[in-house]
Amino acid sequence: MKKHRGKFIALAVLIAMATIYWVVIKKVDENQIMVLVEEGSFDVTVLNTGELRAKNYTEISAPSALRQVGIWQVKISNLVAEGTVVKEGEFVAELDKTEIMNKINEEQLNVQKKQSEFKSTQLDTTLTMRDARDELFNLKYAVEERKLTKEQSIYEPPAVLRQAEIEYEKAIRNYDQKKENYKTKQQQSVTKMQIIGNELTKAQNRLSELTTTLAQFTITAPKSGMVIYAKEWDGKKKIVGSTVNTWDPTVANLPDLRTMESITYINEVDIQKVKTNQLVNIGLDAQTGKKLQGIVKSVASIGEQKPNSEAKVFEVVIDVTSIDTSLRPAMTTSNSISTNTLKNVLSIPIECVHTEGTKSFVYKLDDKKAVKQEVKIGASNETHTVILKGLLAKEAVYLSIPKDTLGIKWAN
Numbered sequence: 001m002k003k004h005r006g007k008f009i010a011l012a013v014l015i016a017m018a019t020i021y022w023v024v025i026k027k028v029d030e031n032q033i034m035v036l037v038e039e040g041s042f043d044v045t046v047l048n049t050g051e052l053r054a055k056n057y058t059e060i061s062a063p064s065a066l067r068q069v070g071i072w073q074v075k076i077s078n079l080v081a082e083g084t085v086v087k088e089g090e091f092v093a094e095l096d097k098t099e100i101m102n103k104i105n106e107e108q109l110n111v112q113k114k115q116s117e118f119k120s121t122q123l124d125t126t127l128t129m130r131d132a133r134d135e136l137f138n139l140k141y142a143v144e145e146r147k148l149t150k151e152q153s154i155y156e157p158p159a160v161l162r163q164a165e166i167e168y169e170k171a172i173r174n175y176d177q178k179k180e181n182y183k184t185k186q187q188q189s190v191t192k193m194q195i196i197g198n199e200l201t202k203a204q205n206r207l208s209e210l211t212t213t214l215a216q217f218t219i220t221a222p223k224s225g226m227v228i229y230a231k232e233w234d235g236k237k238k239i240v241g242s243t244v245n246t247w248d249p250t251v252a253n254l255p256d257l258r259t260m261e262s263i264t265y266i267n268e269v270d271i272q273k274v275k276t277n278q279l280v281n282i283g284l285d286a287q288t289g290k291k292l293q294g295i296v297k298s299v300a301s302i303g304e305q306k307p308n309s310e311a312k313v314f315e316v317v318i319d320v321t322s323i324d325t326s327l328r329p330a331m332t333t334s335n336s337i338s339t340n341t342l343k344n345v346l347s348i349p350i351e352c353v354h355t356e357g358t359k360s361f362v363y364k365l366d367d368k369k370a371v372k373q374e375v376k377i378g379a380s381n382e383t384h385t386v387i388l389k390g391l392l393a394k395e396a397v398y399l400s401i402p403k404d405t406l407g408i409k410w411a412n
Contacts, residue, residue, distance in 0.1 A: 039393040044340040045381040050264030054255030063216035073245035114200040225254030265313035273339040283334040292322040363398035
């Protein structure tokens, strides 16, 4: 009898539960879904999308000498596919050589011109100095002739002797002047040759610098790794045809895939909730079943304007603490940042809450009928919101608006 009595009790309970379900829920609206007000701990979270990047990476850049050779920007003419695994020294990119080749051709002509000037100046100097030396020798002989004439005139009348002395003194003075002029010309020639020689050396050095830089227009990997394209200021990836410049010379990166971080941007409404060291649950769009753990590393103190948006956002960097070798830069992440945990609170799905004017309300069951219940809401996360006033635990509320809202009154 006890055994049969237990079966009857169990059956009665099942019938009662079915009746409650039919009367309380099904009879209200067979197509409406009801939920119960939950009571317990509530995680306040900020949900946002982000993008993975390596914490550490090696930059692959255009030649650092671009500015020195007078080239401020240059286009990428060839680039390996993103994701290519390269070894140290292997080809990564090629830069457009048009401008630098024009400069090399100009400088080659300049070097040839300076070489001609140097040779011509050298020949002119040689001829000029030879003529000056010949003139000195002739003047020296003239001095000796005037000296002999003076010596032979000692027995001549005083006027003749005096005339011979004057001619001798003039010859000496002329010789001394020409000798000083020769020294000056010699110094001028040396200086002139130095100037032309320096100009030639400068042109040759510039030509050498240009040709050395030209060789660097073929960019190779500084180390082994996976090639990830660098980004422009507006977030677009640098591809064939993109421009690199002296203030942003990076063409691509070789990321260290062992340590990753997610970069996300939080709106100014939610940024006050986000602090460093908060825990983060990270999901991957490419691998929907995978869940990773992270921690907030840094929160920007100054907002920025994102392209095509009027709202200001703040950059938040999240360290990915889970180790996963399948992670790749630029993967899209969903970041759920745990900003607070509330104890012993009531909560319902966000879809349950509606507004009318300044009032927030829900549709709930009251004596088997749908009524509008005003509520005061508190903190929320991506799926639920806290109810501060208006509902009790385990009360049944509509997940969506009832099909027929005519005649639904406000709860007392």
